[in-house]
Amino acid sequence: MRWTIKPKPSEDKIKHLAQALNVEDFVATLLVQRGIETFEDAKNFFRPSLDHLHDPYLMKDMEKAVARIELAIENQENILVFGDYDVDGTTAVSLVSSYLKTYYPNVATYIPDRYDEGYGISFKGIDFADDNGISLIIALDCGIKSIDHVAYAKERNIDFIICDHHRPGKILPDAAAILDPKRDDCNYPYDELCGCGIGFKLIQALGSNRGQTVEDLTSYLDLVAAAVAADIVPMTGENRVLAYFGLRVINSDPRPGIKALVHQVKKQTLDITDVVFIIAPRINAAGRIKHGNHAVELLTEFDFEQAQQFASEIEQYNSDRKDLDKQITKEALSQIIENQETERFTSVVYQEDWHKGVIGIVASRLIETYYRPTLVFTKSGDKYAASARSVKGFDVYNALEACAQHLEQFGGHMYAAGMTLKEENYSLFKEAFEKQVQETIHPDMLIPEIEIDAEIDFADITPKLTRILKQFEPFGPLNMTPVFLTKNIKDTGYAKKLGEDDAHLKLFVKQNSSEGIPAIGFGLGNKMELTTNQKPFEAVYCIDENEWNGKISIQLRLKNIK
Template sequence: MRWTIQPKPSEDKIKHLAQALNVEDFVAQLLIQRGIENFEEAKVFFRPSLEHLHDPYLMKDMEKAVERIEKAIQNQERILVFGDYDVDGTTAVSLVSSYLKSYYPEVATYIPDRYQEGYGVSFMGIDYADDNGFSLIIALDCGIKSIDHVAYAKERNIDFIICDHHRPGETLPDAIAVLDPKREDCNYPYDELCGCGIGFKLIQALGNNRSQTIEDLVPYLDLVAAAIAADIVPMTGENRVLAHFGLQVINSNPRPGIKALVHQIKKKVLDITDVVFIIAPRINAAGRIKHGNHAVELLTEFDFEQAQQFASEIEAYNSERKDLDKLITKEALKQIEENNEKERFTSVVFQEDWHKGVIGIVASRLIETHYRPTLVFTKSGDKYAASARSVKGFDVYNALEACSEHLEQFGGHMYAAGMTLKEENYLLFKEAFEREVEKTIHPDMLVPEISIDAEIDFCDITPKLIRILKQFEPFGPKNMTPTFLTKDVKDTGYGKPMGQDEEHLRLFLKQNGSEGIAAIGFGLGDKFDLTTNQKPFQVAYNIDENEWNGKTSVQLRLKSIK
């Protein structure tokens, strides 16, 4: 592990903000590191408000989109709401379709099949619309590069409205409206919304025509919070406001589908981490194992008993996904070992019977063991298909582009991508990718990094600090859970390895005569020797709270020890 300490802002800046907010210097430091430098910005950060949401009509083409939808309703046209099979896509489809259906019946949904159609707008989907009399398709979380598909639909007198958040190509599709804040010509003030977030802006604009206020649309925010958490978009600006109020809906009055998922988990109050690790994988499991339609059925069901039935089916898909994920990860690690590939700059593995729905998760798992850009291939029809995952700071999309002569197609972004190639090109590509990464990666990027926000002492961990840190939530990219460093720490002698293979660590730590603080380190069992014999050591950690038998106590979640 490479420990890096975030640059410290100037003392003047820290002192000024600390005084203005009546907080400790290191709390002011954490805020400045997040771009918050004065009282007003801190107020917006600590007190998210629905009033901070932007006018949806600031988004390029919003007026055109609303006009076309209103015309379709007036003319009794059939509307098809189309979206990708992941969490962002299925929540977006559920949100827009359930909103429209609340006052107009001629609305249906379509999620492409991961295996037959692949990602994004499909010709099969357009044929379905044509065969069933749909004259308007609203595409969510996809479509920004679907130039040929939109042209194909136009020939069949089907109009498109595209709501996407991915980066556009040089040419935009010839749709009635293209809602995407990443368009060069779009001046919308915030361009980090996810697909479901764009869908929410659309219903916000439609709501204006029905004299609805933003408060009337709050019940839809449970879906938006799930998408923001799952899609790993920055937890800043509008995303932070939408996630904050969405979490409140999840914890107070969620839709029956989400209530049924949470009901199975039996946890009282969910935070954003629970949404990422508990709700999102279950919604995703439908599209990975069976079909994304199952997720939309669950999220648009209004009868709780029926929703519970759907949720238990999805729970079964999720169990199957976990089993496949474990098995394939084991096989992939064995392949790396047997092929003696531990010294390479990349991990590229293939087995023709690996399940296409979980290879992306497996790629992430392999990075936990062999920290480097990773591709996991399986057979898909007569081609090889892969999911790519990258390490912090390395652009895997650029590396794929440099080897694109060996690929049939590829797409994605800096940290995750997908691709297909012909069987005969696999080994050529594997070697070209290895050479490209070796040439362009910085050696530091091959060592996992822990980014530390501030160095503190245990005496700084007070009830006031914990209250303030809770107000930093919801956490996510650009507002990560603060990581602290404390030096000259000793274990009180009660520390021990935990777990079946002693892979985890439980410690009771003290510093300079402070009271002992409980600490848990998942995957740090091999560091136990560093903590024995009253030897001092350093810890990097997040501050957590542990509930046990109705009592709440401070607990450190260790990230590393040295």
């Protein structure tokens, strides 16, 4: 682990903000590191408001999209809402379809089969639309590169509205409207929305035609918050506002499907981390193990008892998914060792019977052991299909683009991608990918890094500080949970290992004459000897609140010690 202290912003900026907000310098430092430099910036950050959302009509083609939907309604056309099988896709389909159905009945949904059709718009989905007299498809979280598919639909007199957030290619599909803030010719003020976020902008625009304000649409924000959290988009700007109010909906009045999922895990109040680790994997499990339709059924169900039935089925899929990912990770790690590939710059593994629904998770698991760009392949029909995951700072999408001559197709973004190739090209691709990464990756990127926001003493950890830090939520990329470094600390003699295989570490730590603070280090059980016999050590940690028997106390969540 590399410990890197973030560069300190200019003293002038820190002093100015600390004075304006009446906070300690190091709190002002945390804010300036997040791009918050004025009282007004801080006010917007600490008091998110729905008024901070942009006018949806600032997005290129929004007028065209709304006009085409209104025309479809006027002409009594059948509309198909199409989206991918992951959290972003299924929440987006649930959001747009359930909104349209509040005032127009001729709306169907379609989620492609992960195994039969794969990622994105499918010819099979277009054939389904053609067979069912559908003349308008609204594609969410996909479609920006589907030039052939949109042309195929056009031949069948089917129009497309594409709502995507992935990077476009040089040529755009010939669609009735394309909503994608990453288009070069789109001047929308915020280009980091997820697919469900763009779906929300679409219903915001449709709603404004019906005299609805954004306040009238807040009941849809539980879906948007789930997508923002799961898709790992920056927690800035509109995403942070949508997630903030979406969390409120999740914790106060969620739709029956989300209520049923939360009911399964019996947790009172959820934060964004709970959405990432509790809600998102369960929504994802439907598409991974069975079919993404099950997630849409759950998220659009208005009867709570029926939603509970769907949720318990999804709970089973999630349990199956966990077993599979454990087993395949074990097999993949053995393969890396057996093939003597532990010293490579990449991990590329293949086994024909690996479950396609969990290979992305397995790629992330392998990175926990071998920290490097990773691809996990399985057999899909007569092709090899893979999920790619990357390490911090390395653009795996660009690396795949450089090896494109060996691939049938690929798509994705900097840290996660998917691809297919012909069996005979696997070895060639594997070596080309290794060579490309070797030539372009900085050696430091192959060592996991902990970024530290500030060095503090335990005396600085006050109730006031924890109250302020709580208002930094929701956390996510570009607004991560603050990480602190404290030196010269000692365990008070209560150190013990916890959990399966003694994997975790529980301490009670002090610095100088400070009061002791409980600390938990997940996965740090092997570092216990550094803390014994009153030996001083350094720790990097986040400050958590721990709730036990109705009492709330401060606890440190250790990330590393040395």
